[in-house]
Amino acid sequence: MRDPSRGDERAVSVTVGYVLMLAVSTLLLSGLFIAGGSFVDTERERAAQGELTVVGERVAADLMTVERLAGTAESPADLTVVRPVSLPDRVSGTGYRVTVTTAGTEGTVTLESDRADATVEVPFRARSDTKIRNATLTGGDLRIHWVPDPGLDSGGEVVVSEA
Numbered sequence: 508m509r510d511p512s513r514g515d516e517r518a519v520s521v522t523v524g525y526v527l528m529l530a531v532s533t534l535l536l537s538g539l540f541i542a543g544g545s546f547v548d549t550e551r552e553r554a555a556q557g558e559l560t561v562v563g564e565r566v567a568a569d570l571m572t573v574e575r576l577a578g579t580a581e582s583p584a585d586l587t588v589v590r591p592v593s594l595p596d597r598v599s600g601t602g603y604r605v606t607v608t609t610a611g612t613e614g615t616v617t618l619e620s621d622r623a624d625a626t627v628e629v630p631f632r633a634r635s636d637t638k639i640r641n642a643t644l645t646g647g648d649l650r651i652h653w654v655p656d657p658g659l660d661s662g663g664e665v666v667v668s669e670a
Contacts, residue, residue, distance in 0.1 A: 555599035555625035559618040562594055562646070563629035566605060566667075567616045569651050570639060571631055573665050577653045578635030583662030588653040591670060596647045599625075603646040607667050609639045618646075638664035645669065 569592050580586045596602065601622040608615050612633040619626045633639060638661050648670035655663040 551599055552625050555601065555620045556627055558595075558598035559603060559620065559625055559627040560629070562598065562603075562605075563616045563618045563627050565594065566592060566607070566649065566651075567614075567629045567631040570607065570614070570616070570665065570667065571633065573651045573653060574633050574635070574637045574639060577661070577663065577665060578633070578637045580662075583653075584655045584657050586653055586655065586663070590651040592649040592651060594647060594649060598646070604643060605646060605649070605667075606641075606643045607639065608641050609633070612636070614639060635661070637661045640664050640666045642667045 569590050573588050573590050576588050577583055577586060598620060601620050603618055603620045606615075606617040606619070608617070612635075614631045614633065616629045616631065617626065618629075638659055644667065650668050650670045652666055652668070653663055654666050
């Protein structure tokens with residue numbers, strides 16, 4: 508028989524067990540969310556870098572195409588070349604910037620994502636002494652065109668602008 512003076516302690520063990528179960532579940536779920544969150548950020552950055560690489564290669568290829576046309580023209584002052592480049596406004600859900608820099612025949616197209624820590628540099632090489640104007644633009648549709656200028660040795664320059 509039970510001793511009525513001791514009382515009933517079973518309710519305490521059920522409550523303590525329930526609280527411990529909640530604490531362990533909370534810790535496990537928190538660990539999963541933290542690990543999953545960093546995984547998603549890493550994958551977003553990789554996706555942004557991949558997309559920016561493709562965009563940069565397209566811009567560099569179109570720059571070299573316009574530069575080649577201008578460099579091989581018999582009369583660059585009379586040349587008209589306009590190359591529209593249709594690019595996405597966003598990569599991996601964020602905007603981006605396109606920077607074109609040149610030094611002689613060497614150049615770089617740099618793309619930087621606004622929020623993701625993704626920066627991509629795509630080098631290119633001009634085939635002639637045709638001048639390519641440095642520019643920084645927001646992502647989206649661009650226009651690469653030849654601007655005749657008789658004052659320049661090459662007869663003009665290649666300009667990248669927003670469409």
